Amino acid sequence: MTGEKVDTKAEQQSDVLVIGAGAAGMMCAVEAGRRGRQVVLLEQAAKPGRKIRISGGGRCNFTNTNTAPDRFLSQNPRFCISALSRYQPEDFIRWVESAGIAYHEKTLGQLFCDGSAEQIVSLLTEACHAVGAQILTGVTVSAVTRGEVGFQVTTAEGVWRADRVVVACGGPSIPKMGSSRLGYRIAEAFDLKLIEPRAALVPFTFGDQLGTEFADLSGLSCDVRVRCRGAEFREAMLFTHRGLSGPAMLQISSYWQPGDCLEIDLLPSDEVESRMNEARQTLGKKTVEHILGGLLPKRLAKRICSELSLQSRVADLSRGDLQRLSERVHRWQIKPGGTEGMRTAEVTLGGVETRQISPTTMEVKSVPGLYFIGEVLDVTGHLGGYNFQWAWASGYACGQVV
Ligand SMILES: Cc1cc2nc3c(=O)[nH]c(=O)nc-3n(C[C@H](O)[C@H](O)[C@H](O)COP(=O)(O)OP(=O)(O)OC[C@H]3O[C@@H](n4cnc5c(N)ncnc54)[C@H](O)[C@@H]3O)c2cc1C
The missing domain is CATH 2.40.30.10 (Translation factors)
Structure with a gap:
């Protein structure tokens, strides 16, 4: 499944709404769907996993076997420890192997697909499909507000309501890929602090x-x-x-x-x-x-x-x-x-300040039901597959509870 178009202006409802069908968002959706949750992913691009497709020179450096907390930069360095320990490179490698995707180590523990990054996108989209998580493409979210019950998510195509909202819309690096600052705007709307975002791996x-x-x-x-x-x-x-x-x-x-x-x-x-x-x-x-x-x-x-x-x-x-x-x-x-700045930066340093987020569930401590995962958070990996490992690990942690 590569995504569905949403064709209604009517108000719609889901248990869990994930904003952004990138690496972290799809991982979270798969895990939440496995638990029987009704999940909808809202993705602005025409296809999910855009950054995965271009990653690793088209071969996706999907993890690094040397993953450890000291490979990540954050103002709160201990934040990533719990999620990284509960979903490790071996877990993703096992999934890749079970899908028959051939891979190799290039150097320094960096694992790449032998074939194409598309294989990782298919792995995730097919898993979403298998657990009934719907990916709606071409849907741009503009705001998240508190509803009478749960949250209201505003898009050009209509309003969604959900008990749980997961913000997985990445950082602003490479704006021509459709990257956005929406995650930061949502954070600020809920009075969350930001660590000044800046270009990294650039x-x-x-x-x-x-x-x-x-x-x-x-x-x-x-x-x-x-x-x-x-x-x-x-x-x-x-x-x-x-x-x-x-x-x-x-x-x-x-x-x-x-x-x-x-x-x-x-x-x-x-x-x-x-x-x-x-x-x-x-x-x-x-x-x-x-x-x-x-x-x-x-x-x-x-x-x-x-x-x-x-x-x-x-x-x-x-x-x-x-x-x-x-x-x-x-x-x-x-x-x-x-x-060269955000124009060519592989990732964004900084983002949503993590002391406000539970390190085990990724839920905002002051806003039950609202979660942030992936690059939108102030957790930035070294070059070499660490950023995807953070996306998988934070998505997995959130998917267990959302
Ligand atoms: C050129 C390049 C190569 C890279 N190579 C690697 C690599 O080989 N290994 C590695 O570990 N990392 C790599 N990275 C970094 C990696 O791609 C990111 O760290 C990772 O994709 C972050 O995952 P995410 O799910 O948090 O965000 P993203 O993958 O960016 O996903 C966010 C999604 O949210 C969507 N979105 C944004 N705003 C809205 C909105 N308003 N409404 C609806 N949807 C929205 C976006 O379209 C996107 O699909 C690379 C990055 C780049 C730019």
């Missing part, structure tokens, strides 16, 4: 001057270790025509604040000083650029040598030159101009 931009300086390195990739604000990641970095991208940069962007410098080790698996000293013994007539080009991508080596005016032979390197080279290679300090 490429850096250089700003005009640095952009021109590094334009010649565009397309070049290397393994790096990057540090900022006490966080550290060892993954690939990519120079783009606008700035820095690749997994290492996306990861650290969740920690970076405007004005911060990044400290990048361009050669984390080796020691440039000792390699130059070795080369001095046997390859003294070779240039520094030649030796460095054996350790780093050649264009980058050339760039560093020209920046530091190291056109000499290795044999002629002074102690001071070696130190400058080591500093530039292992502790490169760079201040990005900014990030």
Whole structure:
């Protein structure tokens, strides 16, 4: 089932209304439906699971076997523990396997479909169908208010009433995907606090001057270790025509604040000083650029040598030159101009403040019957399948009680 059109302006009723048929919303609907609850999902897009379809380069990195609470950012770091412990990567993997979906580990515990992300969407929509949870597409929710009994949910197609409302409409990252701030508006309407939402897992931009300086390195990739604000990641970095991208940069962007410098080790698996000293013994007539080009991508080596005016032979390197080279290679300090922002951010950092939400049920403590799950909450995973694991786990927790 890929969704049904709603064709009436009349008032309609359901036990449970889920706003948003994304990862968290569909998981919650399946679980609530299994318990015999009558569930309706209201989805603004023409098809459910839009972000799942484009995730993981079309192969959906659906979980990470290294899932642990320390892979998530939140102003309330303990909030995610309960839900993550009750629905673990193995639980989702078992479901994927039982549906015959082939998958593989790419790196660092990241599991991807061998085929297509569509398989994960089908897994969820078929499970919704099997438990009788209805997915209504093309329905944009504009507000949730308290009714005489339960809640009233306003859409352009009419008003819905429900005893329980689950807000699963994600965050505002990638607005062209139809992402919305509805979840935040609902939270504010019920006097809930928000942690300022901002773009995360997003490429850096250089700003005009640095952009021109590094334009010649565009397309070049290397393994790096990057540090900022006490966080550290060892993954690939990519120079783009606008700035820095690749997994290492996306990861650290969740920690970076405007004005911060990044400290990048361009050669984390080796020691440039000792390699130059070795080369001095046997390859003294070779240039520094030649030796460095054996350790780093050649264009980058050339760039560093020209920046530091190291056109000499290795044999002629002074102690001071070696130190400058080591500093530039292992502790490169760079201040990005900014990030590409929500336009390309994979997730939104911040969101509904979680101290107001029950960590076991996802219910708003001050508003019985109202629930928030998934990315709309102030829980943001590292890159690598953690954000879907949070969507599954929070959806599962809510689906047990709603
Ligand atoms: C390009 C890209 C690639 C990604 N790849 C991965 C990956 O491989 N692994 C990973 O773990 N995470 C990945 N993510 C992050 C992941 O997609 C999200 O964290 C996850 O989808 C959040 O699930 P959710 O259900 O909370 O929100 P969403 O999946 O965003 O679902 C929210 C749903 O609510 C609907 N909605 C919004 N407003 C309204 C409204 N007013 N009325 C009705 N419906 C509404 C939306 O249309 C949407 O279908 C990726 C994100 C992007 C953008």
